Amino acid sequence: MLVADPTDRLVICVEDNYRDQQTVRKTGLALNPPAFLSSIIRPGPCDDVWFLPRATDSLTMEHRLLKPSACQRLDVGVSLAVEMALPIGPGEVSVDEAERAIGWARIALDVVRRDVPPEQAFLARSYPTHTPISEHRLLWSDMPTGADCTLQLTVNGRIRQRSNLEAQRASAATLITQIARSIRVSPGDLLLTGTPHGIAFDGGEQWLEAGDEIVASIDGLGQLTIYVEEELPK
Amino acid sequence: MRVVRFLTTDGRPAFGAVDDDEVTWLPQLADATLESFVSSMRDDQRLGSTDAGLDRGVAALASLQLLSPIAPRQVIGVGTNYRDHVAEMSATAPAVPTANFAKLPISWTSHGADIELPAGAFVDYEGEIAVVIGRPTFQITEAQVDGHLAGLCLANDVSAREVPTTQLLLGKSHPGFCPLGPFLVTPDDLDLDDLSYTVAVNGELRQTATTTSIIHSIRSIVAGFARSLPLHAGDVILTGSPAGVGVARHPPLELHDGDVVEITSPQLGTLRNRFVSASRSDKYPTSPE
Numbered sequence: 001m002l003v004a005d006p007t008d009r010l011v012i013c014v015e016d017n018y019r020d021q022q023t024v025r026k027t028g029l030a031l032n033p034p035a036f037l038s039s040i041i042r043p044g045p046c047d048d049v050w051f052l053p054r055a056t057d058s059l060t061m062e063h064r065l066l067k068p069s070a071c072q073r074l075d076v077g078v079s080l081a082v083e084m085a086l087p088i089g090p091g092e093v094s095v096d097e098a099e100r101a102i103g104w105a106r107i108a109l110d111v112v113r114r115d116v117p118p119e120q121a122f123l124a125r126s127y128p129t130h131t132p133i134s135e136h137r138l139l140w141s142d143m144p145t146g147a148d149c150t151l152q153l154t155v156n157g158r159i160r161q162r163s164n165l166e167a168q169r170a171s172a173a174t175l176i177t178q179i180a181r182s183i184r185v186s187p188g189d190l191l192l193t194g195t196p197h198g199i200a201f202d203g204g205e206q207w208l209e210a211g212d213e214i215v216a217s218i219d220g221l222g223q224l225t226i227y228v229e230e231e232l233p234k
Numbered sequence: 235m236r237v238v239r240f241l242t243t244d245g246r247p248a249f250g251a252v253d254d255d256e257v258t259w260l261p262q263l264a265d266a267t268l269e270s271f272v273s274s275m276r277d278d279q280r281l282g283s284t285d286a287g288l289d290r291g292v293a294a295l296a297s298l299q300l301l302s303p304i305a306p307r308q309v310i311g312v313g314t315n316y317r318d319h320v321a322e323m324s325a326t327a328p329a330v331p332t333a334n335f336a337k338l339p340i341s342w343t344s345h346g347a348d349i350e351l352p353a354g355a356f357v358d359y360e361g362e363i364a365v366v367i368g369r370p371t372f373q374i375t376e377a378q379v380d381g382h383l384a385g386l387c388l389a390n391d392v393s394a395r396e397v398p399t400t401q402l403l404l405g406k407s408h409p410g411f412c413p414l415g416p417f418l419v420t421p422d423d424l425d426l427d428d429l430s431y432t433v434a435v436n437g438e439l440r441q442t443a444t445t446t447s448i449i450h451s452i453r454s455i456v457a458g459f460a461r462s463l464p465l466h467a468g469d470v471i472l473t474g475s476p477a478g479v480g481v482a483r484h485p486p487l488e489l490h491d492g493d494v495v496e497i498t499s500p501q502l503g504t505l506r507n508r509f510v511s512a513s514r515s516d517k518y519p520t521s522p523e
Binding site (some may be wrong): 010017024034035036037040041042043044047048049050051052053055056059068070082090091113115116117119120121122123124126127178179181182183184 | 251281308310323324326328330332333335338339340352353354356394395397398399400401403404405407408409413459461462464466481482484486
């Protein structure tokens with residue numbers, strides 16, 4: 001089960017980890033480093049992917065998602081979450097070592113407030129209930145891989161996202177090698193491995209409204225159903 | 235009130251009130267929250283310890299092993315809030331208070347702790363003022379901010395500059411990369427719009443800052459963040475750093491084994507940490523609890 005103490009768990013999500021997705025760049029958040037930094041930056045295995053934090057407060061296993069009353073641009077995507085079983089890092093670790101440190105997979109929703117400026121990445125992703133996660137988890141070693149693992153998200157029965165893990169730029173284990181270069185990842189820490197094309201920000205879909213029914217499914221993990229509720233002003 | 239957190243003789247963390255070189259603490263409240271400690275100390279000072287019904291412990295400040303005054307729940311950082319730093323980083327001044335980054339809570343450490351230099355990393359300092367939230371804070375006005383703060387302290391937003399900018403979170407979250415301290419000062423003892431500090435490396439002045447010249451005031455930052463995100467006791471906001479960081483110097487200057495970074499403020503004390511190579515440090519020198 002999830003632990004409630006925020007200091008006991010890290011929640012990191014990545015963005016732009018599906019080849020058909022350029023969400024962060026489209027927001028204009030591309031951080032072009034000043035010239036004097038370019039000679040210092042050390043390339044890593046997945047530099048095209050954005051690593052962004054989410055407050056642990058945003059985690060929930062309840063089947064409801066609060067739409068803040070002031071937010072008219074609430075977005076959602078499905079994400080494969082991996083939960084660590086073994087500590088790893090800080091330092092260089094191999095993909096195999098990272099693979100062995102992953103314990104389980106869960107379904108997660110990657111909810112983002114698009115009314116919050118993209119520079120405020122943490123504030124936009126950390127509202128309470130904005131990281132719903134499935135209670136059911138599956139041993140990582142039992143998860144289907146690559147094209148055999150389909151992810152899908154529907155809102156009110158309409159398919160918004162349908163992709164598979166083969167479309168990821170970097171696998172969960174590769175992402176963890178990148179994180180472990182800088183920090184120690186511990187048992188219970190969660191990594192959301194990105195969301196594919198089809199979110200409302202990509203165009204063609206509506207922002208979430210109170211009453212919406214969201215169904216996320218990932219092969220091997222089943223379904224996660226979440227209902228959007230309006231949060232009244234305090 | 236100046237509040238320290240320290241290890242008692244039986245190895246437990248406790249809060250104490252600093253007066254000159256002396257620390258007063260309340261042994262019966264060794265497990266108290268910061269808020270209840272401050273409240274009890276105020277009663278104690280107002281009534282006298284006998285009338286308040288609490289025993290006092292007194293110790294010399296220099297004799298105590300200080301901890302970070304707070305074990306943060308989360309650390310949110312304003313990346314660009316001093317115009318001279320905006321210029322040296324070729325950045326753009328934000329129109330509103332902007333949470334450019336977060337540091338993972340695993341990165342905090344204490345005044346006096348050694349901080350490990352990860353192998354191959356280009357490690358840099360950024361002296362900052364840290365604001366510690368004291369109670370639930372959501373959708374408040376700037377005028378209400380003071381009543382929601384536990385206090386302020388100094389911070390070093392230590393950063394690994396070799397990490398790509400897409401991974402700012404990781405470059406700022408290595409264990410030990412968020413020293414806080416040496417003590418927390420309650421807001422009633424401070425003029426939030428007139429705080430100052432300097433940063434020195436091995437005694438050489440590198441940064442000078444005053445909150446009279448920041449782009450967004452401390453109160454506007456707290457109220458601005460709390461507009462979209464509920465904040466809670468123990469959340470820490472780093473309010474930005476002035477010009478003079480190592481990476482923007484010509485040539486760039488990184489921290490080396492043995493370097494001592496001192497952040498000194500007339501209002502908030504001196505936060506001092508030594509940086510040591512990975513081979514010399516204990517593996518995980520942070521979070522003494």
